[in-house]
Amino acid sequence: MAKMIFKDEKSLQSIDEVFRFASQALGTNRPVFLDGKTIPPAIGIALGGTIGAGIGVAGLGAGVAGVAGTASFIGGASAAIGTAALLPFVAPVAILSGIGYFIFKGKRQKDLHRKKLTRYKEAISKQNDVIKKYQEIDKQRVESEEKLNKVNEELRAKINELLAINEALLKIISELGSDLQVA
Helix, strand or coil: CCCCCCCCCHHHHHHHHHHHHHHHHHCCCCCCCCCCCCCCHHHHHHHCCCHHHHHHHHHHHHHHHHHHHHHHHHHHHHHHHHHHCCHHHHHHHHHHHHHHHHHHHHHHHHHHHHHHHHHHHHHHHHHHHHHHHHHHHHHHHHHHHHHHHHHHHHHHHHHHHHHHHHHHHHHHHHHHHHHHHHC
16 A cells, blocks of 8 residues: 555645745746745645755654653653553443544544645546646747747847948948049
8 A cells, every 4th residue: 555645734744835936937937936934845846946955844844753752652652551450441432432433534534635636636626727828928938039039030130131221332332432532
């Protein structure tokens, strides 16, 4: 079975951050992230600009989770020893609590699944919007390149024309200057 990447609602925040940036980028033809400080880590990693920062943040998060897990294991072990003496009295309550926990956990997992599915659909929609915007911008780039080439050709022709006129004028000035000196 594959390892889950997004295990809780908090882990979905990075997705929401990318969605916000995608919406900003889709709203303009200019680059949105001109400086590296405002780029969400997921986009920064994709751009290759903040790979080290992304790894550092992930490592820090994993370290904190490991410490928290160890602390909760120790606390749980201590509680288990104290509970063993009261087992006959507490067992029915513990069983009912366990059933309640699994019902709540199942509801929470379904809710998380629903939120993931919603974000999955939104990610596909945003990706389609990004592809459309990319195609529009690329088309504009090609058109502007063609216009630029046409303008460049027209300017070259104008420069050549002006150079030819200048050469003719130089010849006329030279010839007239010679005639004026002879007369």
